[in-house]
Amino acid sequence: MRSSRRRPLLVPVLLCALALLAARPTDGTDADGGSGTALGPQVARLYQDAATATRQYEDGRRAAETQRAKALEYERLLDAQRQKTDAMREDLGRIARAQYRDGGGLPLTARMLLAENPDELMRGQRAVSRANQAVDRAIGENLRAETRLAADEAKAEAAWQALDKRNAELARLKKKIEGKLEAARSRLEGQADSSVAAGSCPGAVRLDQPDLPAGPAWVAPVETYELSASFGSGGSRWANLHTGQDFAVPVGTPVRSVGAGRVLKVSCGGAFGIHVVIQHAGGYYTQYAHLAAVAVDQGDRVEAGQWIGQSGTTGNSTGPHLHFEVRVTPEMGSALDPVPWLSEHGVPLR
Structure with missing residues (x-):
């Protein structure tokens, strides 16, 4: 199981990814503003940017779902803890009402004078006192548990909201990149069709190669298909x-x-x-x-x-x-x- 201490790092990681993607030159034009032989590499870069944005968005979406589930679970536990505390308070109320019915409204000295068996009265009084103390302790523990759960719920909710906001930003960036990619693809297709129709084969346009995987001697001709x-x-x-x-x-x-x-x-x-x-x-x-x-x-x-x-x-x-x-x-x-x-x-x- 992954340590929960590492999860808060996801928000700055998404922010860094967002900044890197936003800084990439994704306008689909040459450095000099043209659209000549560099169109192919630009499409390849946009293709990578779109894939990266999609991957980061999906990672962020899954992380947000996890944080949202945690917030809902803490909310459920908090509700259960509050119900337990309310039940404890009801027990304390029943004890107090029983004391009153048994003469708890009289001073202890008066009750001892009126009692047929003072020793039995004292034993009962000690038992009631211990019960009161036990319920008081239980209520105190429950209230502290409520405080901890409320803090955990607030943290999980805040993390979810932060991730949801970053995901919205990534979604907008992803849509922007994909729009530019579609336009660049259309220009690349038109350029290729024109070359073939003219009978002139376009020359090689060198692409920024990805890091080749170590080990495999053979791969599929396209990565996603x-x-x-x-x-x-x-x-x-x-x-x-x-x-x-x-x-x-x-x-x-x-x-x-x-x-x-x-x-x-x-x-x-x-x-x-x-x-x-x-x-x-x-x-x-x-x-x-x-x-x-x-x-x-x-x-x-x-x-x-x-x-x-x-x-x-x-x-x-x-x-x-x-x-x-x-x-x-x-x-x-x-x-x-x-x-x-x-x-x-x-x-x-x-």
């Missing part, structure tokens, strides 16, 4: 059966090399639009098609997880997605089903 058209499926847009696996992702999504290798070909035009073919050890080749931009040149060496381009909808495409193929030759006609191939290489697709 939904699987769409599968290998071997039929469709009116293909002359034969589908030769790859499609990953439904928005325009501008960073596309990764699934493994280490060498860029064999960067091309554009035709059914695949802008696409990249990478040669891997073991006689395998992977293709990444319908791109909006490329980040590598022919002959480049790449590592597993390295960004090689950005997804798009160029070529024979009905919408934004990545068409991914695994082949045993560089050319069409030798494709394997990518899903079991990736699974065999330690990358099960979900």
Whole structure:
């Protein structure tokens, strides 16, 4: 179980994240105000900013839910403690009423003179006194418990309200970034379509690479995705059966090399639009098609997880997605089903 002492750090952490995101240049334009070759990297940065804002918002939302649950639990315990105290006070009232009915309104000396058995009266008096003291102590303890619970409830409520406020700020920032990302994606898509239509393949635009994960020799071609058209499926847009696996992702999504290798070909035009073919050890080749931009040149060496381009909808495409193929030759006609191939290489697709 995590220590509760660390939870208060979440608010300053969210504030730092908010400040960092707000400081990022997310206006989707070049440093000089243009929208030329730097558009791809800007989309990639916005993509990362949106992902970071989403992650921070979800973390903050879960933390706020936890704090709100704690506040409600303290409120429930406080209500129970108050009911217990009220019951104690009622017990004390019953004792006082019983004393009065048994002659408690008379002075003790008078009651001893009138009593048939003074010793028994004294024993009863001591028992009543002890009962009074016990109830008084219990009420005092309950009142102190109420004070502690009320303080805990107030702290949890304050933490929840602070997190809720930060989450609202993160939500506004997230919406702003996503709006700019959508506009930049649209411009990137238009730029890619214009290049393909003109028959000129856009050159590589180098992206700020993420920190590559240590260890994995193979990764999925995109980090977050939904699987769409599968290998071997039929469709009116293909002359034969589908030769790859499609990953439904928005325009501008960073596309990764699934493994280490060498860029064999960067091309554009035709059914695949802008696409990249990478040669891997073991006689395998992977293709990444319908791109909006490329980040590598022919002959480049790449590592597993390295960004090689950005997804798009160029070529024979009905919408934004990545068409991914695994082949045993560089050319069409030798494709394997990518899903079991990736699974065999330690990358099960979900």
